[in-house]
Amino acid sequence: MDLARQRETVRRLREFLPERSVLWAEEDTRPYECDGLTAYRAVPMVVALPESEEEVRRILRTCSEGGVPVVPRGAGTGLSGGALPLGNGVLLSMAKFMRIVRLDPRARVAVVQPGVRNAAISEAAAAFGLYYAPDPSSQIACTIGGNVSENSGGVHCLKYGLTVHNVLRVRGFTVDGEPLEIGAESLDSPGYDLLALAIGSEGMLMVVTEVTVRLLPKPDCARVVLASFDDVQTAGDAVAAVISAGIIPAGLEMMDRAATRAVEQFVGAGYDLEAAALLLCESDGTSAEVEHEVERMERVLRSAGATRIAVSRDEAERLRFWSGRKAAFPAVGRISPDYYCMDGTIPRRRLGEVLRFIGELEKKYGLRCPNVFHAGDGNLHPLILFDANDPEQLARTEQFAAEVLEKCVEVGGTITGEHGVGVEKINQMCTQFRSQELEAFLAVKAAFDPTGLLNPGKAVPTLARCAEYGRMRVHGGALPHPELPRF
Amino acid sequence: MTLEAIRERVRAASERRSPLRLRGGGSKDFYGGEPHGEMLDLSRYAGIASYEPTELVVTARCGTPLAELESELAARGQYLPFEPPHFAPGATVGGCVAAGLSGPGRAAVGAVRDYVLGVKVIDGGGRLLAFGGQVMKNVAGYDVSRLFAGSLGTLGVIAEVSLKVLPAPQAEMSLSLEMPLERALDACNRWAALPLPVSASAWHDGELVVRLRGSEAGVQSAARKIGGAPRDASAFWTSVRDQTHPFFASPGSLWRASLPPTAAPLGLPCTELVEWGGALRWVKGDVDSKLVREAARRSGGHATLFRGVERGDGAFAPLSPVVMRLHRALKSAFDPHGIFNPGRLYPGL
Numbered sequence: 147m148d149l150a151r152q153r154e155t156v157r158r159l160r161e162f163l164p165e166r167s168v169l170w171a172e173e174d175t176r177p178y179e180c181d182g183l184t185a186y187r188a189v190p191m192v193v194a195l196p197e198s199e200e201e202v203r204r205i206l207r208t209c210s211e212g213g214v215p216v217v218p219r220g221a222g223t224g225l226s227g228g229a230l231p232l233g234n235g236v237l238l239s240m241a242k243f244m245r246i247v248r249l250d251p252r253a254r255v256a257v258v259q260p261g262v263r264n265a266a267i268s269e270a271a272a273a274f275g276l277y278y279a280p281d282p283s284s285q286i287a288c289t290i291g292g293n294v295s296e297n298s299g300g301v302h303c304l305k306y307g308l309t310v311h312n313v314l315r316v317r318g319f320t321v322d323g324e325p326l327e328i329g330a331e332s333l334d335s336p337g338y339d340l341l342a343l344a345i346g347s348e349g350m351l352m353v354v355t356e357v358t359v360r361l362l363p364k365p366d367c368a369r370v371v372l373a374s375f376d377d378v379q380t381a382g383d384a385v386a387a388v389i390s391a392g393i394i395p396a397g398l399e400m401m402d403r404a405a406t407r408a409v410e411q412f413v414g415a416g417y418d419l420e421a422a423a424l425l426l427c428e429s430d431g432t433s434a435e436v437e438h439e440v441e442r443m444e445r446v447l448r449s450a451g452a453t454r455i456a457v458s459r460d461e462a463e464r465l466r467f468w469s470g471r472k473a474a475f476p477a478v479g480r481i482s483p484d485y486y487c488m489d490g491t492i493p494r495r496r497l498g499e500v501l502r503f504i505g506e507l508e509k510k511y512g513l514r515c516p517n518v519f520h521a522g523d524g525n526l527h528p529l530i531l532f533d534a535n536d537p538e539q540l541a542r543t544e545q546f547a548a549e550v551l552e553k554c555v556e557v558g559g560t561i562t563g564e565h566g567v568g569v570e571k572i573n574q575m576c577t578q579f580r581s582q583e584l585e586a587f588l589a590v591k592a593a594f595d596p597t598g599l600l601n602p603g604k605a606v607p608t609l610a611r612c613a614e615y616g617r618m619r620v621h622g623g624a625l626p627h628p629e630l631p632r633f
Numbered sequence: 634m635t636l637e638a639i640r641e642r643v644r645a646a647s648e649r650r651s652p653l654r655l656r657g658g659g660s661k662d663f664y665g666g667e668p669h670g671e672m673l674d675l676s677r678y679a680g681i682a683s684y685e686p687t688e689l690v691v692t693a694r695c696g697t698p699l700a701e702l703e704s705e706l707a708a709r710g711q712y713l714p715f716e717p718p719h720f721a722p723g724a725t726v727g728g729c730v731a732a733g734l735s736g737p738g739r740a741a742v743g744a745v746r747d748y749v750l751g752v753k754v755i756d757g758g759g760r761l762l763a764f765g766g767q768v769m770k771n772v773a774g775y776d777v778s779r780l781f782a783g784s785l786g787t788l789g790v791i792a793e794v795s796l797k798v799l800p801a802p803q804a805e806m807s808l809s810l811e812m813p814l815e816r817a818l819d820a821c822n823r824w825a826a827l828p829l830p831v832s833a834s835a836w837h838d839g840e841l842v843v844r845l846r847g848s849e850a851g852v853q854s855a856a857r858k859i860g861g862a863p864r865d866a867s868a869f870w871t872s873v874r875d876q877t878h879p880f881f882a883s884p885g886s887l888w889r890a891s892l893p894p895t896a897a898p899l900g901l902p903c904t905e906l907v908e909w910g911g912a913l914r915w916v917k918g919d920v921d922s923k924l925v926r927e928a929a930r931r932s933g934g935h936a937t938l939f940r941g942v943e944r945g946d947g948a949f950a951p952l953s954p955v956v957m958r959l960h961r962a963l964k965s966a967f968d969p970h971g972i973f974n975p976g977r978l979y980p981g982l
Contacts (some may be wrong), residue, residue, distance in 0.1 A: 243693065254897040276826065297772045300851040310776065311743060324955050330933060330935070333739065333740065333744065336949040336950045339733075339784075342776045342780055342782075343780055379839050387687075391802075392772060392801070432854055435848045491769070492692075493693050493767060495685070495687065525768070557767050560770075561769055562773050563773075567774070571773075578774075583762050583763060583764065583774070586764075589775050590775050590963065593959055606775075
């Protein structure tokens with residue numbers, strides 16, 4: 147830690163921030179050393195906790211002028227290290243921006259500060275029969291600011307979309323503290339779709355201080371069909387059969403046996419533990435619509451080879467069926483000292499192949515890997531079980547994960563469906579993209595942040611980093627970055 | 634026409650710093666700033682590259698006629714939910730994404746940009762870049778695919794697009810209700826806050842037409858709640874989408890005001906056709922552009938001179954200085970020599 151730089155930064159921030167809003171002693175900054183990806187840690191030089199937009203503006207100005215990098219942070223639940231601090235930088239915590247500024251039930255919008263929790267929006271809207279649709283599994287803790295940064299999804303996004311489909315407007319600042327407002331309460335805005343760039347930009351293009359979200363009417367009722375399969379490939383084909391039948395379920399999730407056994411001990415969801423794979427298939431709408439759709443789902447799932455089917459009879463049972471899926475991560479956390487969650491997306495038809503590949507890697511690396519899967523949109527969450535106290539296991543886990551992600555790219559998918567690249571998957575970006583696309587991303591970054599001070603080192607690797615990344619693959623006999631020198 | 638031939642044209646134009654006018658079917662030549670530059674006809678780079686109904690994804694080359702794509706999807710019981718306007722028979726997939734315009738279903742199901750999963754584009758250096766992909770969820774890298782939707786060809790050639798598609802609704806019904814605009818706006822906003830399958834609305838001259846789409850049971854029960862008289866309306870919705878409805882033939886310029894759906898009537902001395910539950914207001918007549926833009930701005934939205942008697946001082950509402958600076962920086966990132974459709978979106982861009 148450069149103490150002189152720290153002292154100077156604190157001094158300049160204290161010119162306009164009260165003592166409680168600037169943390170620098172290690173016992174105060176240590177709690178910010180990581181986000182939900184705990185394998186990566188760094189104690190920030192300074193933590194700033196602004197309470198107003200004016201304070202955010204001045205922090206950004208001060209840091210820009212001093213050449214100090216800034217890492218924005220919401221609730222710190224992110225799983226890719228997007229909020230990993232920098233030892234020479236300021237961690238900008240938006241935790242105090244907790245106000246729902248306005249909720250307009252007639253226009254079905256809510257204007258909220260970025261530190262408002264995802265679930266708190268739906269709670270506030272419930273009185274009007276409305277809700278905010280994207281529901282990442284961390285929704286009781288994660289904030290809308292973080293959701294905007296990561297373009298978070300959830301179990302209902304096949305039908306209701308991701309954050310990018312449900313945010314109308316963001317307001318905030320560029321890296322040098324210039325106010326920036328993108329989008330409006332109308333359905334479109336003139337010019338380029340900067341909103342699409344800002345959402346999912348992992349805090350690298352702007353700092354968001356206010357978000358306008360769209361609220362939807364809450365469906366009258368929902369029921370979930372729980373279907374057992376004696377083979378994961380059959381379950382994967384059943385997903386395709388549901389879609390082919392013209393049904394878009396409100397949620398469509400799969401868990402393999404290793405995952406159902408882990409969660410059953412933990413929450414007692416009533417799952418069929420003999421099944422090789424379970425599908426959760428939800429219908430929502432008016433009761434007449436749901437009754438009709440559930441019948442169709444049952445028919446399709448049966449003819450696709452389901453060995454057992456249970457349909458939730460009431461809301462309590464529906465929630466119980468979901469409880470297992472929603473508790474998958476903590477449940478797995480109980481059967482292993484640590485787990486590593488991946489987030490690749492694949493074309494659904496390649497599911498069987500990818501799961502077999504993961505099975506082979508379990509043997510190759512001697513590590514177990516239960517799978518939960520947003521089957522409707524092809525988003526896999528394999529969970530590698532390991533013990534972080536054993537550095538050798540961590541290294542094996544990282545290699546295991548890298549192979550899985552590269553397989554996702556190979557079958558036409560992506561290394562991250564919803565958790566973001568952060569620091570975690572930055573090397574795999576070199577696999578997914580060629581140098582010209584990476585250059586374009588870097589150019590987009592430079593358009594918003596020419597100095598590169600906003601959350602540097604995340605999401606988009608430099609070309610030099612890709613060249614150094616040892617495990618580059620050869621495409622069609624040519625190295626991916628022939629223009630770069632090799633070290 | 635091959636991709637390589639397009640890239641060659643782009644490289645040559647780039648070397649000569651000579652502007653290119655990108656064109657698909659020419660169905661939207663009227664839209665935006667006056668097109669100029671040497672014509673690059675993209676209509677012959679056509680065809681559906683892949684279509685997997687069970688993956689809900691279709692990938693098509695830019696010159697593919699929209700009509701052809703739609704009939705391929707219909708044959709498998711699927712459709713483009715955002716109902717892109719055709720305006721003329723030759724409309725292409727590339728033009729649809731570049732213009733970023735969506736039809737009657739937009740308020741209910743989302744816009745073109747919401748369905749763009751990936752693009753292959755040719756940048757100002759003639760390089761072929763691939764962004765996004767063919768999967769529903771993908772947050773690797775910035776969302777450049779959606780940035781290209783609505784960019785009017787100013788950032789590059791959209792060579793190929795992957796779109797999310799959906800199963801066509803099982804049932805549809807349109808209802809006609811007589812009411813003045815204020816009441817229509819109020820009704821549409823009330824319905825939109827309820828779990829009803831309202832998929833489109835259009836108000837004009839005292840008549841509100843509402844379209845319901847969904848399951849048979851859902852449509853029937855919603856029809857009872859909404860009331861009005863059933864109306865055979867599929868030709869009507871096409872006429873609104875493609876602007877062949879008589880309203881669009883009335884004299885004067887056509888303005889497109891995109892507003893919060895609850896905004897009060899604009900009160901301009903013009904005729905109006907209101908879609909998207911109040912969020913889209915077509916305004917027709919001879920009215921000063923400052924007046925329209927100011928009225929839209931005051932209502933929390935913006936106005937576009939959609940079909941001008943004269944193109945005048947730009948089609949699109951002016952941007953704030955910081956947003957314009959970002960536009961210029963993005964433009965020069967993808968098209969450093971400014972060869973693609975200069976001035977089509979904003980003068981000097």
